[in-house]
Amino acid sequence: MTTGYEPLDRPKPVAPDIWIVDGPAIRFYGMPFSTRATLVRLADGSLWVHSPTRMTDELADRVAALGAPAHLVAPNWIHYAYIADWKARFPEARTWAAPNVARRAARHGLDLAFDHDLAQVAPPAWAGQIDQMIVRGSTVHREAVFFHRKSRTLVLTDLIENFEPRKLPRWFRWIPKLVGVADPDGRMPRDMRATFRDRDALREDVGRMIAWAPERVILAHGRWYDRDGTAELRRAFRFVLD
Template sequence: MLRPLAEALYVQEVPFRIGGMELGGRMTVIRLPEGGLWIHSPVRMDAETRAAVEALGPVRYLVAPNLEHHLNLPAWAAAFPEARVVALPGLRKKQPNLRIDVELGAAPEAGYAEVIAQQHLRGMPRMEEFVFLHRPSRTLLVTDVAFHIRHSPSWLTRTYLKLSGTYGKLAPTMLLKSLVKDRQALRTSLEAVWSWDFERVVVCHGEVLESGGKAALRSGFAWL
């Protein structure tokens, strides 16, 4: 269930398989200064998950960080109608029945801007990912722009990640690289991320990297 990483920062890991590959999934929950919860990339909801989240505080924000991590949002939005659903504008086309209250943009919502910064990683129109910085814990949250799978029992997963040059590293996969259509736009976006103060990197797929996160991620994007 929910596992604390730092003060006001929690994660929940779940199994996740796609295309025959075992990638794992992760939801991140941040408790805001006023006590409400900001939830990044919600995982499938069940009774235990809902109870664990509600025990931490009232849900204030449900965040879809890119155009792919949204399948579980409708259930969460229905379960927590008072929460504000935060997503990219392009998600309205993919999820026309999803209630979207806030469109991600250059500036974070006032309700979480005190502790969370956000940056649009441009140049990948089919992905349109936002990354987030939890300032108090110096933690960067990434979704699909980089994996950190150091071990896998799946031969297919290991093979794909080794071919990508990603196995055992914090780095983008072959698929992510193929989605980059404007390298300069992505480089410019990442320059803003490199200016942030972070040590830990929480990925949606793979292991949390507790230290050296900025250097590892910069190395992962050296190809750019």
């Protein structure tokens, strides 16, 4: 299935030492979701991999040419499906999980033993290079967000989705508008927004993301923002900032 973000399964440069990999679409609630991983080369030359996408032989070779993957990150309770495939290809890599990831994987019959839990502050492995936090306020959705200082790039997963209707099959094009995740006004999906009962906590954490002053915001689904990142955050989260 084409996604509109071809070529797939290959690193594409975003800025020095940071790449995205657009993967194939997956079905979620029947709708095709484009997928996207983010790779960062750390100061020691190793790679940090966020929300790994489908692994292929060609992708493995292209990734290895950039550096050795050392950290495989499952940033929320939905984005973990390909961690095991990457771990099998790069067995020296350490695996990191956001809250609820391991429990959901086990419930779906996947035996994933993560090496580390993600916390509110970056671990020594990437402290000073990539800032992080677990966004608070939801009764269900606990997502780790990351800020690559060198490139001033914020890396999100599902807190903002920005589907381009023209890139979806015709019979699905109405869904993003209904759910509130259609480009150019992509936002947090309405069903996810309803789980954020503690709006003060969410507002505080969005404020921290804005304070990072990102130039870019990479999203897992749909068109990401290659410029005006801080303004896009203010727009997308206006429901909690206004």
